[in-house]
Amino acid sequence: MANLLFVSVNQSFDPTFTLVQLAPWVERAWALTPTSAGQCDRVIPVFKGAAVAAWRLRGAYYLDDYLTADGRHRIALSLGDPLPVLPEYQEIASTVSLRNGARVVQREDIAPMPPERDEDRLDT
Numbered sequence: 763m764a765n766l767l768f769v770s771v772n773q774s775f776d777p778t779f780t781l782v783q784l785a786p787w788v789e790r791a792w793a794l795t796p797t798s799a800g801q802c803d804r805v806i807p808v809f810k811g812a813a814v815a816a817w818r819l820r821g822a823y824y825l826d827d828y829l830t831a832d833g834r835h836r837i838a839l840s841l842g843d844p845l846p847v848l849p850e851y852q853e854i855a856s857t858v859s860l861r862n863g864a865r866v867v868q869r870e871d872i873a874p875m876p877p878e879r880d881e882d883r884l885d886t
Contacts, residue, residue: 764872767794767802767819767839768855770863775809781844784815791836793862796822802866803875805839806851808858813851818842818875842878 774787788807792799799822806816820840828836850872858865 763868763870764804764874765802766851766854766867766869766872767799767805768808768813768858768860768865768867769805769839770860771807771809771814775807775814781815785817785841788815788817789839789841791825791828791838792822792864793830794822794837794864794866796824796837798866799837799839799864804845805841806847806855808855808860811856813847813855816845816847816851818845818878820878848872 769788769792771784771787774790775784784807788805799819802819804816805819806813808814818841820842822837822839824835825838826835828838830836850869854867854869858867
């Protein structure tokens with residue numbers, strides 16, 4: 763089962779962006795906790811109901827200098843390698859409601875990501 767993090771880029775996306783230009787907007791402050799985001803192994807930005815990219819998600823952390831109006835810290839995402847946009851992501855993106863701009867979705871039909879480093883692999 764895969765835990766996927768979908769984030770809205772409706773206010774920042776430009777169709778001429780490269781992945782490098784889009785990445786800072788995906789990393790930005792989200793109304794989640796590092797624990798909930800950290801359970802996900804990939805992040806998928808969504809623009810107007812369509813998945814526009816995907817990255818391996820390495821983790822999440824609190825931003826010291828970004829507070830909400832009620833004084834809570836927001837988090838930032840640590841992105842890994844870019845990934846292909848799977849048809850399953852499009853299916854989810856077209857129907858998911860992104861409360862506060864982000865949503866964790868669990869899917870049994872999508873395999874979790876393999877270990878990122880060769881030394882973490884169990885097969886020899």
